Each structure stands twice: as C-alpha cells, then as structure tokens.
Amino acid sequence: MTQDTEDTVRRSIGARRNPASQEAILDAAEAVLRELGIAGFSIEAVARRAKAGKPTIYRWWPHRTGLMLDVYKRFKTARAFPDTGSLRGDLIGFLDNQLVGFWKNSLCGTVYRAVIAEAQTDAGAAEALQAYQAERKAVARQMVERARARGEVPEDADATLIIDLVVSYAWHQLLLGHLEEASTKTEAVVDTVLRGVPGYRA
Amino acid sequence: MTQDTEDTVRRSIGARRNPASQEAILDAAEAVLRELGIAGFSIEAVARRAKAGKPTIYRWWPHRTGLMLDVYKRFKTARAFPDTGSLRGDLIGFLDNQLVGFWKNSLCGTVYRAVIAEAQTDAGAAEALQAYQAERKAVARQMVERARARGEVPEDADATLIIDLVVSYAWHQLLLGHLEEASTKTEAVVDTVLRGVPGYRA
Structure with a gap:
C-alpha cells in the first residue's frame, strides 16, 4: 500500500461515523426528546447532554431532522x-x-x-x-x-x-x-x- | 328590542368577519404566497400588502396557518x-x-x-x-x-x-x-x- 492510498483509507475511515460516539449521541438525543420534547430538541441541547462538541454532531448529522430520524x-x-x-x-x-x-x-x-x-x-x-x-x-x-x-x-x-x-x-x-x-x-x-x-x- | 339586546346584536355583528375586507386580505395573502412563497409568508407581510393593520388580521386569523388554509x-x-x-x-x-x-x-x-x-x-x-x-x-x-x-x-x-x-x-x-x-x-x-x-x- 502506498502512502497515498493509506492516507485515503485513513481519511475515509476517519470520515465514517464512529459507532461508539454515534450511539452516545443517539442516547443523548433520545434523552433530550423524552425530557424536553420536540420544541426543546436542538443540536445544541444534544451536544450539551452528550458532552460532545457541536461540530462533531454537525459532521454526522447536518440538521436536527436527520438526528431525530436516526433516533x-x-x-x-x-x-x-x-x-x-x-x-x-x-x-x-x-x-x-x-x-x-x-x-x-x-x-x-x-x-x-x-x-x-x-x-x-x-x-x-x-x-x-x-x-x-x-x-x-x-x-x-x-x-x-x-x-x-x-x-x-x-x-x-x-x-x-x-x-x-x-x-x-x-x-x-x-x-x-x-x-x-x-x-x-x-x-x-x-x-x-x-x-x-x-x-x-x- | 331593548337597548341591551340591540347592543348584543351589534357586538356580535361587529365580531363577525367583514366579507369585503376578508376577501381583500385573502387576495393579499394569495399574492404574498405567490410572490414570496411559504418562507416569506407572515401576517406582517399580508398586512403590508393589504394595507391593513396587523390587529385586524389577527382578530380574524389568530395564526398564519389558518390564513393559509383559507387561501x-x-x-x-x-x-x-x-x-x-x-x-x-x-x-x-x-x-x-x-x-x-x-x-x-x-x-x-x-x-x-x-x-x-x-x-x-x-x-x-x-x-x-x-x-x-x-x-x-x-x-x-x-x-x-x-x-x-x-x-x-x-x-x-x-x-x-x-x-x-x-x-x-x-x-x-x-x-x-x-x-x-x-x-x-x-x-x-x-x-x-x-x-x-x-x-x-x-
């Protein structure tokens, strides 16, 4: 494998969702939905709950609808x-x-x-x-x-x-x-x- | 008819929608929808277009959904x-x-x-x-x-x-x-x- 190919592979793996953190964010999203309902549901509220950065969540779910749909x-x-x-x-x-x-x-x-x-x-x-x-x-x-x-x-x-x-x-x-x-x-x-x-x- | 009854009748007629102005507002609402689409549709935009006061519109249509539905x-x-x-x-x-x-x-x-x-x-x-x-x-x-x-x-x-x-x-x-x-x-x-x-x- 050339360095170039390795980089490509690494980048594409890095760009994939990380299952562990993804589950943690979905858990947080579900908890926010249960506690605050649809009106209180936002990427910000989920990030706070998951102790994750908003950019991490936005990278995987560009808007709240996709995140809701995954929950x-x-x-x-x-x-x-x-x-x-x-x-x-x-x-x-x-x-x-x-x-x-x-x-x-x-x-x-x-x-x-x-x-x-x-x-x-x-x-x-x-x-x-x-x-x-x-x-x-x-x-x-x-x-x-x-x-x-x-x-x-x-x-x-x-x-x-x-x-x-x-x-x-x-x-x-x-x-x-x-x-x-x-x-x-x-x-x-x-x-x-x-x-x-x-x-x-x- | 007693004064009391007359007042009641007058009040209840006054509270009814006035067909002429109602049509004018619906015309304005339709025009706003055509020109600005759903995203630009608001009671404020309709009031401006109809040259009507916002309170007049709000009295008949408490929210924009009802007004859209009437159009x-x-x-x-x-x-x-x-x-x-x-x-x-x-x-x-x-x-x-x-x-x-x-x-x-x-x-x-x-x-x-x-x-x-x-x-x-x-x-x-x-x-x-x-x-x-x-x-x-x-x-x-x-x-x-x-x-x-x-x-x-x-x-x-x-x-x-x-x-x-x-x-x-x-x-x-x-x-x-x-x-x-x-x-x-x-x-x-x-x-x-x-x-x-x-x-x-x-």
Missing part, C-alpha cells in the same frame, strides 16, 4: 417485520406493530410527526425522509413477495401500491392525531386493500 | 365534487381534480404541505386542519351515499374508510413529493380500494 430508526429496527404465513396477517401486524400501534404507544409518533413536518419545508429533511421511506418500503414489499411465492397474489400484483395504501392510511391518521381510532380499524383497512369494499358491484 | 379553501371550493354516475368515476375524479392533480398543478400543493406541517407542532393549526378535514370528508362521503342509493355498495358500506383510504394515499404522495408518479396511478388506487388486489385469494 426513530433505532426504535424501529428493534422491531422485526411480521411473518405470519399469510399476507393478511402480515399487513395487520405491520399496521399494529410497526405503524399505528407503534406510534400510539411511544414517543415515536411525536418524533415522526416532527420529521414529516420538517420534510415539508427543508430539502435536506425531505431527502432523508424519502431515503428512509424507500429503504423501509423495500423491506415491507417482501411481505407481498412472500405472498406471491405462496400463490396468494398473482405474479404481477402491485406490491408498491399495496404497501403504499397501508402506509398512507397510517400516516394520514398519525398526522391528524387520530391514532386511537385508527388502531381499531387495522383489520378493516387490510381487508379493504386486499378484497375491496364488501358487496361492491360496478 | 387554500378558496381555490378548493371553486371545484365541485364529481358526480359521474359511478363510484369508481367519482373517486377517480376526486383524486384527479381535488387531490393529486389539484396539488400538482398549482400553488395549492405547497400551501397544503405547509398547513399539514404546521399542524404537527401547533395545536391551533391542528384544530383548524382537523375541522377542515371533517367538513371536506362529510361532503366526500356523499359520493359513497349516492353509490349506496344506486345499489353499487351495500347499506353498511364503510364510507369513512373508503374516503379515508383515497385521501390518505393522496396525502402520503404529496408529503413525499411524489405527486407526478401518483397522478399516473389514480385509477389503480381506486380499483384496489373498491375491488381489492386482482387475483387475491387467502
């Missing part, structure tokens, strides 16, 4: 996608455990509302949210792919649309503050998406 | 809900003309994104948005009620859920900045909500 993701990845053996069961589990029920029973609903809000006026936040959504939906579509393999839906079933309809319903109820009511309708939502309106005839 | 509504009410003779046609028209297509081709998408964003952290904005949604959805449900009367859907069809699924899809795409793509999928969305996933078998 949110940490909770999310602790929850596996359901694999119940049927598409209906998987989608109901997805709504109950990953979306409506998840937001209703934790700080995460409030954090995610703030992330979505900030993505409406800040281009960086919008990009972070779009990337997160794309990544999550790719995983969610595996539920439809498994259903295809089982022959529950045809080869050409529109996995993107099925997942979008389920996620959209959850977002809408979150953003209107109607999670309580929505949590009683998850079966009806999934049954409508899969089977349509019962008794409908054109 | 948005003015565009909205100019568009009638579709009545095509079929629920499928009505819901596609609803998505195309009142939601996805409406937001895509006008300032309204940007304004509505800002309204939804502000409703996530401001209680007054949240109330205004909830009230507006409740009012609009009551009108939208008439599409399902007409379908009931025609025998297209059974008496116990869940009109709230049908409308919610359609509106939710549109909101989600708006908030992710995916209206362009969504505008090509409005028929597929309505067909899935009404008939389910083609070829689905549990």
Whole structure:
C-alpha cells in the first residue's frame, strides 16, 4: 500500500461515523426528546447532554431532522417485520406493530410527526425522509413477495401500491392525531386493500 | 328590542368577519404566497400588502396557518365534487381534480404541505386542519351515499374508510413529493380500494 492510498483509507475511515460516539449521541438525543420534547430538541441541547462538541454532531448529522430520524430508526429496527404465513396477517401486524400501534404507544409518533413536518419545508429533511421511506418500503414489499411465492397474489400484483395504501392510511391518521381510532380499524383497512369494499358491484 | 339586546346584536355583528375586507386580505395573502412563497409568508407581510393593520388580521386569523388554509379553501371550493354516475368515476375524479392533480398543478400543493406541517407542532393549526378535514370528508362521503342509493355498495358500506383510504394515499404522495408518479396511478388506487388486489385469494 502506498502512502497515498493509506492516507485515503485513513481519511475515509476517519470520515465514517464512529459507532461508539454515534450511539452516545443517539442516547443523548433520545434523552433530550423524552425530557424536553420536540420544541426543546436542538443540536445544541444534544451536544450539551452528550458532552460532545457541536461540530462533531454537525459532521454526522447536518440538521436536527436527520438526528431525530436516526433516533426513530433505532426504535424501529428493534422491531422485526411480521411473518405470519399469510399476507393478511402480515399487513395487520405491520399496521399494529410497526405503524399505528407503534406510534400510539411511544414517543415515536411525536418524533415522526416532527420529521414529516420538517420534510415539508427543508430539502435536506425531505431527502432523508424519502431515503428512509424507500429503504423501509423495500423491506415491507417482501411481505407481498412472500405472498406471491405462496400463490396468494398473482405474479404481477402491485406490491408498491399495496404497501403504499397501508402506509398512507397510517400516516394520514398519525398526522391528524387520530391514532386511537385508527388502531381499531387495522383489520378493516387490510381487508379493504386486499378484497375491496364488501358487496361492491360496478 | 331593548337597548341591551340591540347592543348584543351589534357586538356580535361587529365580531363577525367583514366579507369585503376578508376577501381583500385573502387576495393579499394569495399574492404574498405567490410572490414570496411559504418562507416569506407572515401576517406582517399580508398586512403590508393589504394595507391593513396587523390587529385586524389577527382578530380574524389568530395564526398564519389558518390564513393559509383559507387561501387554500378558496381555490378548493371553486371545484365541485364529481358526480359521474359511478363510484369508481367519482373517486377517480376526486383524486384527479381535488387531490393529486389539484396539488400538482398549482400553488395549492405547497400551501397544503405547509398547513399539514404546521399542524404537527401547533395545536391551533391542528384544530383548524382537523375541522377542515371533517367538513371536506362529510361532503366526500356523499359520493359513497349516492353509490349506496344506486345499489353499487351495500347499506353498511364503510364510507369513512373508503374516503379515508383515497385521501390518505393522496396525502402520503404529496408529503413525499411524489405527486407526478401518483397522478399516473389514480385509477389503480381506486380499483384496489373498491375491488381489492386482482387475483387475491387467502
């Protein structure tokens, strides 16, 4: 390895996030969110709590939305996608455990509302949210792919649309503050998406 | 009429919005939104443009979100809900003309994104948005009620859920900045909500 290559490697490793400090900052961010709420959440407050320099945090998270989204993701990845053996069961589990029920029973609903809000006026936040959504939906579509393999839906079933309809319903109820009511309708939502309106005839 | 009653009447009339000035302020608000965008929109900028006092505006619109929502509504009410003779046609028209297509081709998408964003952290904005949604959805449900009367859907069809699924899809795409793509999928969305996933078998 030439000196030049070594330098490049070293620089690129140095530029990567350091997992230990990253966890410490996420811990601090979570604590700030719990104690001060969205209104009191800032890179400054997190730096103070983490006993870290603001530049360290800004290097990894250029704005507060990205940091909030990473706190949110940490909770999310602790929850596996359901694999119940049927598409209906998987989608109901997805709504109950990953979306409506998840937001209703934790700080995460409030954090995610703030992330979505900030993505409406800040281009960086919008990009972070779009990337997160794309990544999550790719995983969610595996539920439809498994259903295809089982022959529950045809080869050409529109996995993107099925997942979008389920996620959209959850977002809408979150953003209107109607999670309580929505949590009683998850079966009806999934049954409508899969089977349509019962008794409908054109 | 006693003096007392007269005073009460006068006071309550005085407290009502004055339609002429209200229109002038909405005109000014729309002009500010067009010229300066969401970031430059403030009660102060609208007052300057309307040559009105800030207190006059604040008396009618306690915060900028309510004023933005009223500019948005003015565009909205100019568009009638579709009545095509079929629920499928009505819901596609609803998505195309009142939601996805409406937001895509006008300032309204940007304004509505800002309204939804502000409703996530401001209680007054949240109330205004909830009230507006409740009012609009009551009108939208008439599409399902007409379908009931025609025998297209059974008496116990869940009109709230049908409308919610359609509106939710549109909101989600708006908030992710995916209206362009969504505008090509409005028929597929309505067909899935009404008939389910083609070829689905549990």
